[in-house]
Amino acid sequence: MHLSRLSLSHFRSHKQVSLEVDARPVALFGPNGAGKTNLIEAVSLFSPGRGLRRAAASDMARRPEALGWKVSGVLDGPDGAHEVDFLSEGGAAQVVRIDDKPASQVATGKIARAVWLVPAMDRLWIEGAEGRRRFLDRLALSFFPDHAQAALDYEKSMRERNRLLKDQVRDGHWYLALEAQMGRSGAVLHANRLRTLARLARAQEGAQTAFPVAELTLTQGEGEMPADEAALVGALAESRGRDLQAGRSLVGPHRADMLGVFAAKGVPASDCSTGEQKALLISLILANARALAEDEGAPPLVLLDEVAAHLDAGRRAALYDEISALGAQAWMTGTGPELFAELGARAQRIEVRDEAGVSAVVPL
Numbered sequence: 001m002h003l004s005r006l007s008l009s010h011f012r013s014h015k016q017v018s019l020e021v022d023a024r025p026v027a028l029f030g031p032n033g034a035g036k037t038n039l040i041e042a043v044s045l046f047s048p049g050r051g052l053r054r055a056a057a058s059d060m061a062r063r064p065e066a067l068g069w070k071v072s073g074v075l076d077g078p079d080g081a082h083e084v085d086f087l088s089e090g091g092a093a094q095v096v097r098i099d100d101k102p103a104s105q106v107a108t109g110k111i112a113r114a115v116w117l118v119p120a121m122d123r124l125w126i127e128g129a130e131g132r133r134r135f136l137d138r139l140a141l142s143f144f145p146d147h148a149q150a151a152l153d154y155e156k157s158m159r160e161r162n163r164l165l166k167d168q169v170r171d172g173h174w175y176l177a178l179e180a181q182m183g184r185s186g187a188v189l190h191a192n193r194l195r196t197l198a199r200l201a202r203a204q205e206g207a208q209t210a211f212p213v214a215e216l217t218l219t220q221g222e223g224e225m226p227a228d229e230a231a232l233v234g235a236l237a238e239s240r241g242r243d244l245q246a247g248r249s250l251v252g253p254h255r256a257d258m259l260g261v262f263a264a265k266g267v268p269a270s271d272c273s274t275g276e277q278k279a280l281l282i283s284l285i286l287a288n289a290r291a292l293a294e295d296e297g298a299p300p301l302v303l304l305d306e307v308a309a310h311l312d313a314g315r316r317a318a319l320y321d322e323i324s325a326l327g328a329q330a331w332m333t334g335t336g337p338e339l340f341a342e343l344g345a346r347a348q349r350i351e352v353r354d355e356a357g358v359s360a361v362v363p364l
């Protein structure tokens, strides 16, 4: 799938932008702070969720003047072209419209998919489990649109259960319905995560790629993750005593972690060099995109923020070859056009400038 038109109105540093693009990768270049990431953040809204900065709708409005913003585009996918609008008015939550009709996030997920790599992920392998869980959940969401709803349901029931635990409620009756709900949604989360890892492993296995295979396993903070709904409900009931002492839920998929290993070397990703850690992430993003292209009949939008600058010329050329082979509309940022030289005529180029505090976008 690809965007053929994109317009931004009062979105972060962009006042009014209107772009026509073709299906080729888009190389965005310009100095620091020009508004390149802001532009690909707008593109990231085309997949369900909060976008690549996970920002609240009110933070995306152009400051100081605007209270609302709008991002619109025409998305060409396997089932034709759709006009999609995202907007927020007066600081309110984001609203989605598809072909001029109100739409849900789930409906967006059915027509649009985007995968991304941003500098904030550089420390993914060495920081806490939460970031890895979130990364895995984004991968899972790209394959399974029901993942978002399961995550919301799980969070909601866990929050209520944690409130009971904090209030030291000991009567088991209060917990039954919440634990049943956590069991149902938690089992979906866990199963989707496992299926995601299996799907990625398959996509990495047969691939012609210059990037190292990242072998992923799902682990549980302490002990084993209960394998199914009944086991999770049982484990929650059993853990109540400990949970009351801790004042929070100690078992369940919210405690899961993801271990990454540089398969050819057998070295955990956290012990790999900075460049290798990045290469493992690129490998996963490409595997995600390849798998989606196979499953959905079209590659997703691929967003690569400041990736080119961190690769040597050989790896950069390899990345561009893989993106071209995939046929993905990859939106890539970098400070100068030389970072995209190896792409030649395989990409379109757009310069982003800061003109007295307003981002200007100049297609070349």
Ligand SMILES: Nc1ncnc2c1ncn2[C@@H]1O[C@H](COP(=O)(O)OP(=O)(O)OP(=O)(O)O)[C@@H](O)[C@H]1O
Pocket (backbone or CB within 6 Å): 011, 012, 013, 030, 031, 032, 033, 034, 035, 036, 037, 038, 039, 059, 060, 061, 062, 063, 064, 333, 335, 352
């Ligand atoms: N809501 C907002 N309203 C107005 N400007 C904003 C808003 N949010 C961020 N900005 C501005 O956008 C600019 C940053 O844009 P962006 O992150 O897209 O830069 P970039 O071109 O990717 O730069 P770099 O190469 O440094 O990553 C900053 O100057 C920031 O102050």
